[in-house]
Amino acid sequence: MKNARNKLVLAIILLLSFVVLAACGSNGSDEATSKESKKVIKIGYQKGNTLNILKENKFLEEALEKDGYTIEWKMFVHGGALLEGLYSGAIDFGHAADGSAIFAQASGKPLVYVGADAPNPEGVGLMVLKDSGITSIEELKGKKVGVLKGGNHHYLALLALDSVGLTADDVQWVYPEDAAQGRAIFETKQVDALASYDPFFASIETELEVVTLTEGEDYDYPNRTFYFATPDFYENEPELVDQMLETIDQSDQWANENKADVAGLISKALGIDESVINKQVERRTFGASNITQEMIDAQQRQADKYFEINLIPAELDVSKDMPVK
Numbered sequence: 001m002k003n004a005r006n007k008l009v010l011a012i013i014l015l016l017s018f019v020v021l022a023a024c025g026s027n028g029s030d031e032a033t034s035k036e037s038k039k040v041i042k043i044g045y046q047k048g049n050t051l052n053i054l055k056e057n058k059f060l061e062e063a064l065e066k067d068g069y070t071i072e073w074k075m076f077v078h079g080g081a082l083l084e085g086l087y088s089g090a091i092d093f094g095h096a097a098d099g100s101a102i103f104a105q106a107s108g109k110p111l112v113y114v115g116a117d118a119p120n121p122e123g124v125g126l127m128v129l130k131d132s133g134i135t136s137i138e139e140l141k142g143k144k145v146g147v148l149k150g151g152n153h154h155y156l157a158l159l160a161l162d163s164v165g166l167t168a169d170d171v172q173w174v175y176p177e178d179a180a181q182g183r184a185i186f187e188t189k190q191v192d193a194l195a196s197y198d199p200f201f202a203s204i205e206t207e208l209e210v211v212t213l214t215e216g217e218d219y220d221y222p223n224r225t226f227y228f229a230t231p232d233f234y235e236n237e238p239e240l241v242d243q244m245l246e247t248i249d250q251s252d253q254w255a256n257e258n259k260a261d262v263a264g265l266i267s268k269a270l271g272i273d274e275s276v277i278n279k280q281v282e283r284r285t286f287g288a289s290n291i292t293q294e295m296i297d298a299q300q301r302q303a304d305k306y307f308e309i310n311l312i313p314a315e316l317d318v319s320k321d322m323p324v325k
Contacts, residue, residue: 041240042072044082044094047270048199048280049225050117050252050288051095056265059251063243077178078148080104083228086111092233093244095225097152097197102303105321106312112234113322115245116295118252118287119222123198123280124153126160130209132192137213138164140171143192146182149175150311152223153195155302158309159219168309199272202280206273222298227288245288252286290325 041064045051054060055073064071076082079096080103086094087109095117104111126145128134134143137160147154158168174191176182179200186194187208196204204210227248229241255262259281266281267274296319303316 039067039069040072041069041093041244042074042091044074044076044085044091046076046078046082046095048266048272048277049095050248050255050286052266052269053255053262053286054248054251056269057251057254059254060244060247063247079151083109083111086228086230089230093227093229093241095227097225098223098299098302099150099152099155099306101226101228102299102306102312102316102318103150105318106303106306106314106316110231111228111321112231113226113291114229114234114241115227115248115288115290117225117227118285118289119224120198120284121218121221121223122283123201124156124195124214124223125201125205125212126153126157126193126195126214127186127201127204127210127212128193129186129189130211132189132211134192134213135211136164137161138166140193140213141166142171144172144174144190146174146176146185146191146194148179148182149173150306151195151197153197153201155305156214156219156221156223157193157195158305159221160214160217163217163219198280198284199266199270199276203272203276206276206279222295224295224298245290249288252288255281255286291322293324296322296324 043051043055043060045055061071074085074091076085076094079100082091082094082096083100083104085091087104093114101111101113126137134140140161145157147157161167161170174185176185179196182194182196183200183204185191186204193213194204205212227245234241260278263274263278263281266272267277270277299318299322303312303318306312307315
């Protein structure tokens with residue numbers, strides 16, 4: 001009798017052990033499945049630009065939700081900082097201006113150009129305060145010019161100087177840390193002229209009395225923002241990268257048709273006066289596309305200029321990171 005009772009107890013213990021093990025296995029499997037289904041894409045954006053619009057209108061979330069993707073958005077103060085985030089692994093995908101990309105390539109950082117915005121020459125400008133007495137680019141000789149070093153607006157300023165026979169050595173360059181500091185040193189007359197980019201450029205034009213010396217001139221400079229991915233993301237998720245670029249273009253076409261809505265969205269998101277954002281949006285045509293040889297050629301001219309004036313330490317072949325489809 002005692003023997004039979006012992007066998008019964010042993011059988012119950014074995015049964016309970018099996019149930020516990022099965023439950024643990026199921027929980028582990030559920031956790032693995034959960035982790036597998038949560039596919040996160042980390043995207044970097046800057047204030048007021050196309051990815052900022054995409055973040056606010058939720059087009060990308062809608063496009064990728066059915067495939068189980070979650071988007072994590074991270075804001076950066078300028079393109080150089082965003083690209084640092086890219087090659088540090090903080091983000092998988094993002095956008096930055098042409099100059100930031102050249103600096104990244106020149107320092108051997110891993111990145112891939114995966115697309116570009118439509119040209120936006122109106123989105124950068126070289127300004128002086130109206131009461132400065134300066135009315136032409138020629139009068140900048142010997143003067144202090146504020147720019148973010150190597151930015152798209154720095155390149156515009158270089159081209160503007162070239163157009164009147166001046167060189168980079170004919171002015172004193174002052175390099176603020178970011179666009180906000182650039183405005184501060186301009187407004188307090190620590191520099192004689194300032195080159196800037198939207199939305200900061202639009203903000204200064206709207207809120208201060210300035211003369212934009214480059215008004216109506218593009219100097220054959222397209223001023224494109226490029227889209228970038230880490231090499232791993234580009235190689236491992238080529239179809240996803242294509243889908244993201246297509247969705248960006250869809251968002252851009254929506255922006256072209258709904259500029260008032262875009263101004264309202266971005267103004268609310270950033271706490272910037274709607275009149276400023278409206279000025280930026282109204283003078284821009286949105287659109288995104290794959291990399292072309294024309295884009296590579298323009299980017300190469302800019303890289304060559306940066307080498308010529310010792311902004312980068314060596315000649316650079318930009319095409320090595322710019323695959324054409």
